[in-house]
Amino acid sequence: MNQGRSRGGRWRRIRGLVRKEIIQIWRDPSSLLVAFAHPLLLLFLFGFGLSFDANVIRIGLVVEQPSPDTAWFETALTNSPYFDVKTAHDRRDFIDALTAGWIDGIVVIPGDFAARGARGDMAPVQVITDGSDPNTASFVTGYVQGAWQIWQAQLRARAGVETAAPVVTVPRFWFNPELKSRRALLPGSIAQILMMVGSLLTALIVAREWERGTMEALLATPIGRLEFIAGKLIPNFMLGMGAMAVSVVAAVWVFDVPFRGSILSLVGITTVFLLVALGLGLLVSTAARTQFAASQIATLVSFLPSLFFSGAIFEIAAMPAILRGLAAIVPARYYVDSLETIFLVGDVGPVLLRSGAILTVIAIAIIAFTVRKTKMRLD
Amino acid sequence: MAPRLVALIVKEFLAAFRDRRGRFTLIVPPIMQLLLYAYAATLEVKNVPIGILNEDWGMISEQLVSRFERASAFSEIIYFHSLDEVAAAIDAQQVTAVVHIGQEFSRRLAANEPAPVQIILDARKSNTAQILNSYIGAIVSQFNEDRMSLQAPIDQPSIVVDRTWYNPNREYRNVMIPSLVGTLSMTTVLVVVAMSVARERELGTFEQLLVSPLQPLEIVIGKAVPGVAIGMIQAAGIVALITTLFGIPVTGSIPLLFLGLFVFLLSIAGVGLFVSSLASTQQQAMLGSMLFMAPAIMLSGFTAPVQNMPDWLQPLAHLNPLTHFLVIVRGVFLRDMPAHLVLDRIWPMGGIAIVTLLAATWLFRHRVS
Secondary structure: OHHHHHHHHHHHHHHHHHHHHHHHHHHOOHHHHHHHHHHHHHHHHHHHHOOOOOOOEEEEEEEOOOOHHHHHHHHHHHHOOOEEEEEEOOOHHHHHHHHHOOOOEEEEEOOOHHHHHHHOOOEEEEEEEEOOOHHHHHHHHHHHHHHHHHHHHHHHHHHOOOOOOOEEEEEEEEOOOOOOHHHHHHHHHHHHHHHHHHHHHHHHHHHHHHHHOHHHHHHOOOOOHHHHHHHHHHHHHHHHHHHHHHHHHHHHHOOOOOOOOOHHHHHHHHHHHHHHHHHHHHHHHHHHOOHHHHHHHHHHHHHHHHHHOOOOOOOHHHOOHHHHHHHHOOHHHHHHHHHHHHHHOOOOHHHHHHHHHHHHHHHHHHHHHHHHHOOOOOO | OHHHHHHHHHHHHHHHHHOHHHHHHHHHHHHHHHHHHHHHOOOOOOOEEEEEEEOOOOHHHHHHHHHHHHOOOEEEEEEEOOHHHHHHHHHOOOOOEEEEEOOOHHHHHHOOOOEEEEEEEEOOOHHHHHHHHHHHHHHHHHHHHHHHHHHOOOOOOEEEEEEEEOOOOOOHHHHHHHHHHHHHHHHHHHHHHHHHHHHHHHHOHHHHHHHOOOOHHHHHHHHHHHHHHHHHHHHHHHHHHHHHOOOOOOOOOHHHHHHHHHHHHHHHHHHHHHHHHHOOOHHHHHHHHHHHHHHHHHOOOOOOOHHHOOOOOHHHHHOOHHHHHHHHHHHHHHHOOOHHHHHHHHHHHHHHHHHHHHHHHHHHHHOOO
16 A cells, blocks of 8 residues: 555656656756757768768879870879879879868879880879878779770770780679768767767756755655656656657658668667667766766766777777777667668578667666766755 | 965965866867767778669670779678669668669770779768769779780880879878877867866956956956966877877977977967857857857868868968967977978967957956846
8 A cells, every 4th residue: 555655756746757757858948959959960061061972083193295196194194084184294283272171182194204105115194183182082992903904905906915804893782772970870870869869968958956955855855766866767768769750751761761670679679779878868868967977977978988988980800909999888889780770681690689689788787877877855 | 466366376276186077178088089080080081882784794894893802891792683773772771782783884995995883872971972983983994904914915115103192091090099199289278278267267266366466368368278288288198198009200300299289289379268258158158259269160171271272262261370289289290391381380380379368357357248
């Protein structure tokens, strides 16, 4: 009897706290902005701003001494859709442009090119690339080398030299055949968004109670630790789910990312991930007590690791062993794996079950730890 | 005016360093991020398994397979016996790339026809997939070249000589780490400035500042100077760590770098003050800073080059102070950038600084609620 009444009281208290939080969110629309407008902004940025696919490579072509031999190579480069070619007769004309980053590389056909070729000597074509943009530098070398190889093959064919047939590689990019960066990055960026909504917002709310002195008022009520935590988790969980829904709808309809899995698995895996993110935020908030420190620590422990160790941008296998160990406990990594799979592949049992299980363990550990650390007293 | 301003600046410094947690957040996160970026941010791929499905079993395919066994980028080779096995392994993310040599392989090469080899890649990780594709392509073209020179040795009439300037080994970290001078000091200045005004508003002391003899412009300067100073000191520490700990030398002029840094941080302080003049709580200021920071980093060329963005988005990238500063910091570190090219990038940041600082001053005067 007594037991039943206290349990009824508990639900009533949680409901009251949830209502207070919801009113607080509603009155300060910045939380709503973070939950609904910010995901759209981030998706937009990931969708358009972050592309590793070089559109056109800007090249400065230096022909020190034009001749019929060099003309072919020149037209091969200028006609290619991959290159935007400017021509000059002196390499010094392009050095400032390369230093300033206006062009990506310089191709030099030296003055004695034709003469050496006629003698049967090695005639070098020089490619100068900008190593401070390593990705583009390798594109430049690759494309120029490709153009050069085609030229060589034509010369050989003209000379009637018999060569061995080559092995040709045919890449097949599964799940994303046109290899759009956007399709691969957007599902992963949802993890970033939820980390942000989940841990950053939550990190601020408990610290705010301490900083403004309203924690004291809460302590004077019969609310217990578990009720306090539940009251903080529930409204922010709803915000997080809302942010997820907005992001998924935008990714699929605006950015044309396929969705091949089921909504059930999406909601399931998002639920555990949100519990992790919210738990982390509460833990930071409990430890920090000022909003400034809470926001800094939350960025450090939740946002940055989820950017670095999610495997979406940087390959985890290539990192040193210590960081690989660290990456193993970064929750966003498992969520990103699941999202990429749900969007691009479908419900793949092994991936989803493994990620779900690991996330559940992390969620339970973090929330249990937060409950222990939450002090319902002033000191 | 001067003593009042000095008093305000001193007060701001005291406020920033008074709290132990506040001091902690100015020192520890930047160093941790520096270490993280230095070792985690790599666009190389190594240590990954590769799958091989060889349905041919001729001599030549064995030779090709042995090339993969010798390659150092791969941690192990997983042999598959059917396409179904391959599909299951890729779905479950056990392997990202599988080389599929078909039954016709040896026969076609014997008949002197080009022989296709299929490379199956898991494009869920589109970056890794592309890099692996180019690794595998390089191994195969080396294989081709060796076979050709074995069969028909001809003198090459021309070769391509490849020179890489500024960063000869094309190491990604040499680019990434100097860029951190920009992103880390930007984060610090933005948050310090935006939060300090918002905290005063929340605690009610901002009203007291406004009724003091301080002019709005003086408040703006008094709030901006400590933020910029903290950012400059932090950046100097980071530059020192980069040159000593990570051994990346500054090839250009250090005074030029710090001139650029100063104007850059001034423009960021302007943005911070602008954000905080609109925010009435710390939460709003924090979120406002985030709303600026995420696009500023994404649209700056920090991770992917600006020229890869769509044409209509590129002008927006040039309104972003970080875009200009990254050119300066990478230029001065790696390319010995001459003064006139650095100045080309300083003017736009100076313009942004003036506009945002004046806008914040105007808002402080007109938004006393």
